[in-house]
Amino acid sequence: MKKIVLKKSSAEEAAKPQKNYKIRYADELNAAQLEAVMHDTGAALIVAGAGTGKTRTLVYRVARLIEDGVAPESILILTFTRKSASEMLRRAAHLLDGRCEAVSGGTFHSFAHSLLRRSPRHLEALGFNGSFSVLDQSDAEDVVNLLRAQIAGGSEKADKNSKRRFPRKQALFDIFSTSANCVKTVASVVKAEYPQYEQETPAIEQLHGLYVGYKRRHNLMDYDDLLTHFLSIIRSAPEMKRDLQQRYRYIMVDEYQDTNQLQHDIVLELGGYHENVMAVGDDAQSIYSFRGANFENIMHFPDSFRHCAVIKLEENFRSTQPILSLTNEIISRAAFGYQKELYSRKSGSTMPAIIRTDNEQEQSQLIVQQVLELREQGVPLDEIAVLVRSGFHSFDLELELNRANIPYQKFGGFKFVETAHIKDIIAHLRVVANPKDAVSWNRILLLLEGVGPRTAAKIIDAITDGTVTLDNAHNVGSIIKSDENIRVLFSVLAKAAAQTQNVGEIAWQIIEFYRPLMKKKYDDYKKRLKDVETFGGIAERYRSINSLLSDMAIDPPVESVEDVAATGKDDEFLTISTIHSAKGLEWNTVFLIWALDGRFPPVRSFDTPDTIEEERRLFYVACTRAKERLFITHPINIFDRESGMVLGKVSRFIEGIPDSLADYFQVTQEEE
DNA sequence: TTGTCCCACTTTTTT
DNA sequence: AGTGGGACAA
Numbered sequence: 001m002k003k004i005v006l007k008k009s010s011a012e013e014a015a016k017p018q019k020n021y022k023i024r025y026a027d028e029l030n031a032a033q034l035e036a037v038m039h040d041t042g043a044a045l046i047v048a049g050a051g052t053g054k055t056r057t058l059v060y061r062v063a064r065l066i067e068d069g070v071a072p073e074s075i076l077i078l079t080f081t082r083k084s085a086s087e088m089l090r091r092a093a094h095l096l097d098g099r100c101e102a103v104s105g106g107t108f109h110s111f112a113h114s115l116l117r118r119s120p121r122h123l124e125a126l127g128f129n130g131s132f133s134v135l136d137q138s139d140a141e142d143v144v145n146l147l148r149a150q151i152a153g154g155s156e157k158a159d160k161n162s163k164r165r166f167p168r169k170q171a172l173f174d175i176f177s178t179s180a181n182c183v184k185t186v187a188s189v190v191k192a193e194y195p196q197y198e199q200e201t202p203a204i205e206q207l208h209g210l211y212v213g214y215k216r217r218h219n220l221m222d223y224d225d226l227l228t229h230f231l232s233i234i235r236s237a238p239e240m241k242r243d244l245q246q247r248y249r250y251i252m253v254d255e256y257q258d259t260n261q262l263q264h265d266i267v268l269e270l271g272g273y274h275e276n277v278m279a280v281g282d283d284a285q286s287i288y289s290f291r292g293a294n295f296e297n298i299m300h301f302p303d304s305f306r307h308c309a310v311i312k313l314e315e316n317f318r319s320t321q322p323i324l325s326l327t328n329e330i331i332s333r334a335a336f337g338y339q340k341e342l343y344s345r346k347s348g349s350t351m352p353a354i355i356r357t358d359n360e361q362e363q364s365q366l367i368v369q370q371v372l373e374l375r376e377q378g379v380p381l382d383e384i385a386v387l388v389r390s391g392f393h394s395f396d397l398e399l400e401l402n403r404a405n406i407p408y409q410k411f412g413g414f415k416f417v418e419t420a421h422i423k424d425i426i427a428h429l430r431v432v433a434n435p436k437d438a439v440s441w442n443r444i445l446l447l448l449e450g451v452g453p454r455t456a457a458k459i460i461d462a463i464t465d466g467t468v469t470l471d472n473a474h475n476v477g478s479i480i481k482s483d484e485n486i487r488v489l490f491s492v493l494a495k496a497a498a499q500t501q502n503v504g505e506i507a508w509q510i511i512e513f514y515r516p517l518m519k520k521k522y523d524d525y526k527k528r529l530k531d532v533e534t535f536g537g538i539a540e541r542y543r544s545i546n547s548l549l550s551d552m553a554i555d556p557p558v559e560s561v562e563d564v565a566a567t568g569k570d571d572e573f574l575t576i577s578t579i580h581s582a583k584g585l586e587w588n589t590v591f592l593i594w595a596l597d598g599r600f601p602p603v604r605s606f607d608t609p610d611t612i613e614e615e616r617r618l619f620y621v622a623c624t625r626a627k628e629r630l631f632i633t634h635p636i637n638i639f640d641r642e643s644g645m646v647l648g649k650v651s652r653f654i655e656g657i658p659d660s661l662a663d664y665f666q667v668t669q670e671e672e
Numbered sequence: 673t674t675g676t677c678c679c680a681c682t683t684t685t686t687t
Numbered sequence: 688a689g690t691g692g693g694a695c696a697a
Contacts, residue, residue: 080686080687081686081687107687108687109687110687136687137686137687170682223686223687224687226687227687287685288685288686290684290685290686291685291686291687389684389685390683390684390685391683391684391685392683392684412685412686413684413685415686449674450673450674451674452673452674452675453673453674454673454674455673455674553687554687555687556687578684578685578686579685580684580685580686581685581686602683602684604683604684605684618685
């Protein structure tokens with residue numbers, strides 16, 4: 001028989017004699033928040049709807065624990081982005097005092113990464129050493145592709161017809177990654193997610209084995225490996241686990257709805273002894289299923305502990321009631337019932353607007369005009385955001401903003417470190433840090449004239465088996481016909497490896513070497529050169545190549561290309577952001593553009609109910625970012641190349657919303 | 673073996 | 688539209 005624990009009511013809790021706290025918790029928080037903040041030991045799940053003061057609650061709890069004498073170092077906050085971790089600690093420090101800065105925090109990946117680096121002994125047991133390189137997704141895909149070519153090369157002749165069916169690198173990597181994140185076998189992932197490749201399962205499994213072996217041999221880890229290897233180390237090294245459990249007595253995990261099985265397992269290992277784990281999240285805001293998160297996970301969280309308090313935050317402090325009424329309606333149409341009806345005490349007379357325009361330019365012009373008007377009315381640019389489903393949805397708008405001289409920063413979408421030329425530079429640094437890094441070797445060798453895949457492979461083999469090292473480049477001559485370029489390359493790298501210069505100097509030398517290569521490779525050389533120089537500037541800030549590299553891989557600059565290069569950032573700016581990157585943030589005024597069925601939700605999500613539901617939650621997240629004004633815009637009759645369809649309907653998520661919940665507008669051009 | 677040209681396909685979203 | 692891969696010529 002199961003036990004039911006009767007909890008103290010929050011009234012009783014508040015009536016308890018308060019200790020002598022510096023902060024007046026009872027006055028500054030509502031009952032549910034207070035209950036969460038005062039929660040002491042044992043597991044707890046905080047189900048916090050959008051805008052209900054989730055971050056505030058976490059911040060206050062940190063302060064409260066410290067006021068009660070808990071050592072700041074023994075608190076660990078795992079968050080979704082590095083930004084939100086530092087923001088939280090900053091707020092806590094502001095609220096209480098500098099002690100809060102000593103709280104440990106970061107993303108799962110950065111946390112695992114730093115512990116791995118600090119455990120060389122355990123790494124060696126796994127076949128790695130402390131100077132491993134971190135592969136980002138595209139690097140990892142390149143490795144998979146390399147191996148894929150080897151397998152295909154062998155079997156190609158045998159059955160050329162079936163070659164067509166073999167999954168591409170992206171699909172393969174996705175299978176491996178899902179398998180790691182959901183802690184499932186490769187075969188079962190193929191069966192569930194890629195049934196069309198089921199007959200290829202043995203080859204896919206073989207490839208997976210090769211991939212795992214390759215990474216180990218070359219001292220490489222992808223994002224998933226940071227977590228899986230960390231987990232296997234703490235599982236196999238009891239003394240280390242005990243040490244960590246001892247060190248982190250209080251664990252808080254933010255955005256729990258977006259964690260996956262692997263991350264959940266890590267939380268259990270770390271918090272399994274004290275069970276002082278507090279998870280915070282909202283099932284209605286789960287938007288990372290493509291990374292293995294499942295919104296149901298958060299609901300099963302209590303099952304993993306002997307006791308788990310469940311606290312719901314339902315009062316929204318962010319948005320006005322008209323906005324909430326609309327967002328409540330949007331989420332209530334979901335196929336799965338989320339047991340939540342948010343309410344707000346903020347009245348407000350402005351209704352959300354749903355605006356139809358004839359085409360994309362009109363939509364962009366409308367935004368520009370509205371932004372200018374809002375600014376007249378005294379809404380600062382910092383308080384305005386334009387949210388998009390996918391990064392490229394804002395291209396036209398960006399042109400229009402430039403024309404109108406409205407400064408903006410873009411978050412999400414294509415990132416600085418993902419551009420080819422920056423990856424080239426980084427590859428040079430990577431081989432210095434980890435000479436076994438064959439992917440990077442391959443990348444930089446192919447840049448040289450006269451070096452193709454074949455020659456590159458020869459050189460890499462020689463490096464891997466030790467015939468050639470950075471400082472005895474002349475050995476290269478015995479393998480291939482030596483060449484001026486290669487000698488220069490090796491001398492630059494050898495000099496870097498000698499560690500007589502600082503990181504900035506090394507980076508600039510590599511840039512010098514790379515510059516002529518880049519000039520030949522790209523016709524927009526000038527633009528790219530600027531990026532490369534920006535990178536040089538960034539590199540100067542680092543004390544070691546390794547820390548530069550891990551930051552670039554795990555915690556890269558979030559701004560997209562143009563902004564990193566842009567100077568004078570301190571000015572006020574408008575925010576353009578993907579919805580995924582807007583998570584947890586809020587603005588006075590939010591524009592959600594391209595709310596067109598087929599764009600949002602995208603055509604490709606139409607097939608399965610699960611993906612549509614995820615899109616719906618995404619739409620919900622977007623709308624709940626608005627405090628006072630919400631504009632949803634959509635052009636009409638847009639030809640979609642991808643599907644070959646003409647898109648002519650407003651997004652299904654707001655189709656048929658009654659006039660009582662939103663004002664409808666149609667944009668028309670002014671008559672001359 | 674490398675380099676070039678052309679065609680097909682692809683694009684979410686992030687660590 | 689821009690990349691990646693395959694076919695083919697040098």
